[in-house]
Amino acid sequence: MLSFDLPxxxxxxxxxxxxxxxxxxxxxxxxxxxxxxxxxDAEFVDADDFPLTTGVAQHLYFNGTGGYRVHAKVVRxxxxxxxxVLLFHGYGGExxxxxxxxxxxxRGFTVAALDVREQVAFRTPSQAPNxxxxxxxxxxxxxxxxxxxxxxxxxxxxxxxxxxIGGLPDVDAARIATTGWSQGGGLxxxxxxxxxxxxxxxxxxxxxxxxQRTWDLNLDTAPYNEIVTWFRxxxxxxxxxEEAFTTLGYIDVQHLASRIRGEVTLFVGLExxxxxxxxxxxxxxxxxxxxxxxxYPDFGxxxxxxxxxxxxxxxxxxx
Numbered sequence: 001m002l003s004f005d006l007p008x009x010x011x012x013x014x015x016x017x018x019x020x021x022x023x024x025x026x027x028x029x030x031x032x033x034x035x036x037x038x039x040x041d042a043e044f045v046d047a048d049d050f051p052l053t054t055g056v057a058q059h060l061y062f063n064g065t066g067g068y069r070v071h072a073k074v075v076r077x078x079x080x081x082x083x084x085v086l087l088f089h090g091y092g093g094e095x096x097x098x099x100x101x102x103x104x105x106x107r108g109f110t111v112a113a114l115d116v117r118e119q120v121a122f123r124t125p126s127q128a129p130n131x132x133x134x135x136x137x138x139x140x141x142x143x144x145x146x147x148x149x150x151x152x153x154x155x156x157x158x159x160x161x162x163x164x165i166g167g168l169p170d171v172d173a174a175r176i177a178t179t180g181w182s183q184g185g186g187l188x189x190x191x192x193x194x195x196x197x198x199x200x201x202x203x204x205x206x207x208x209x210x211x212q213r214t215w216d217l218n219l220d221t222a223p224y225n226e227i228v229t230w231f232r233x234x235x236x237x238x239x240x241x242e243e244a245f246t247t248l249g250y251i252d253v254q255h256l257a258s259r260i261r262g263e264v265t266l267f268v269g270l271e272x273x274x275x276x277x278x279x280x281x282x283x284x285x286x287x288x289x290x291x292x293x294x295x296y297p298d299f300g301x302x303x304x305x306x307x308x309x310x311x312x313x314x315x316x317x318x319x
Contacts, residue, residue, distance in 0.1 A: 003271065004217065006278050008295075016254045016282030018212040019246045024255055027146060031065075032194065035156045038063055042164050044074065050098045054078050055105050057098055060112065062160055066153045071120075072161055074112045075101040080170035081108030083319035086161060086198075088114055088180030088187035091137070091207055091223050095120045107316055112165045116154055116183070138208075138223055139230040139248075146250040151208065155251065158191035162198060175199055177315045182275060182301065183207045185267075186253050189283060192264070193256035200318035201260070202311040204267040205301060210279035211248045219273050254279075257286040265314060266293045267307050274301035 006014060021027065040062045047057040055077040064070045073096060085104045089096060096113040104111040118137065141148030158178075166173035177200040178188035185206035192198040207223065214224035227248075231238060249255060266284050270277050284293055296304050 004219070004273060005270075005276050008270070011277055011281040013285065014278050014281050015285060016210045016213065016252075016279075017216060018210050018252050018254070018282075019242070019249050020252075020255045021146070021246055021249045024250065027250055028194070028256070031152060031156060032159065035065055035159060038065055040160060040164060047073075047098070057101075060161075060164065062164060064117065064153055064157045064160060068117050068153065070117055070157050070160070071115045072112050073098065073101060073115075074110070074165070075105040076110050076168070076170065077105045077108050079108055080110060082170070082172035083108075083175040083177070084110040084112070084165050084168075084171045085315060085319075086112050086114070086158070086165065086176065086178045086188070086191055088158070088178070088184035088191070089116065089120075090181055091183035092119050093183070103312060104315070109319070110165060110168060110171050112161060114157060114161050114187070116187070117157060118150070136226050136229070138211075138226045142230060142244060142247055143234060146247050149247070149251050151251040154187070155190045155194065158187050159194040162191055162195040166195075166197070173197055175319045177201065177319055179203070179311055179315065181205065189253050189260065189264070190256060192262050193253075193259040196259060196261040198260075199262045200315060201262055201264045202267070202314055203264065204304065204307060204311075205269055205272050205275045206253060206266075206280055206283060207275050208251065209253045209275070210282040211252060212245045213279050213282065214276060215245075217276055217278075219276070221273055223274075254283040254286055257283045258288050260287055260289050263290040263318060264292075265311075266291070267296070267304055267311075268293060269296045269299035269302060269304060271298065271300040 042062040045059045050057040060072040140150035179202040180188045181204040185203040186208035
């Protein structure tokens with residue numbers, strides 16, 4: 001247990017390593033205004049290839065920042081009870097299957113699953129093909145400063161999805177939950193930070209936290225090894241090291257954590273060498289809302305036993 005990271009007692013107080021940009025809050029306030037200035041032009045299209053007798057499966061398309069048309073899957077129950085759940089997939093993960101959305105819909109919850117731009121390559125006649133690249137998304141745009149970062153736009157996509165689902169007539173915007181694993185765990189926290197009305201988040205070993213700490217640990221494992229690759233290709237003598245990590249700080253979940261107002265449950269494998277525990281606790285320790293951490297001492301970036309069932313029950317109870 002913790003054979004490579006901080007002792008557990010130190011994890012509980014660890015405050016992170018990656019610098020927080022001085023204008024961090026102003027940056028995200030401005031970014032949200034930029035999102036508001038982009039008409040959503042949302043379109044819900046029935047999925048004829050997945051008929052339901054207890055609801056309707058739909059493709060949701062909307063405009064994101066940067067001129068991108070974003071896709072999500074949505075299941076709307078025939079007898080909605082008010083809550084909604086937003087699901088986020090792992091880094092480079094495949095588009096969620098319709099059946100993965102049905103357990104929440106069976107409770108009368110509206111459920112939506114975001115396709116992270118450029119990772120799923122979802123194509124239909126109503127959407128232009130995206131570029132579909134699974135490499136270097138973490139550092140994509142780093143040379144262009146914080147506004148050029150791909151994840152800036154992905155983060156804003158989570159806010160737009162929350163607004164669109166929360167605005168549906170059969171959804172109570174005060175009863176929305178977010179959840180996901182790895183990248184999905186990070187984006188579930190991002191959505192809650194950028195949409196403070198979100199009531200509950202279940203985040204499993206979140207990616208996108210405390211970048212300089214991952215570099216310090218030198219684990220040389222994907223996806224954080226993209227930072228090492230960037231230095232090797234762009235700054236081999238590390239003359240821009242402080243600049244690079246400060247820029248990445250704009251998309252560091254730990255710095256957004258204090259914006260979250262809803263309750264959070266964090267699931268952590270203490271032998272996780274993909275998303276090291278210290279990086280996750282950097283975000284957890286900055287949460288100011290009601291929170292709980294559930295640890296798995298002998299597990300890493302694995303399928304944590306019982307976590308799927310626990311999350312389903314937790315979301316049902318919290319909403």
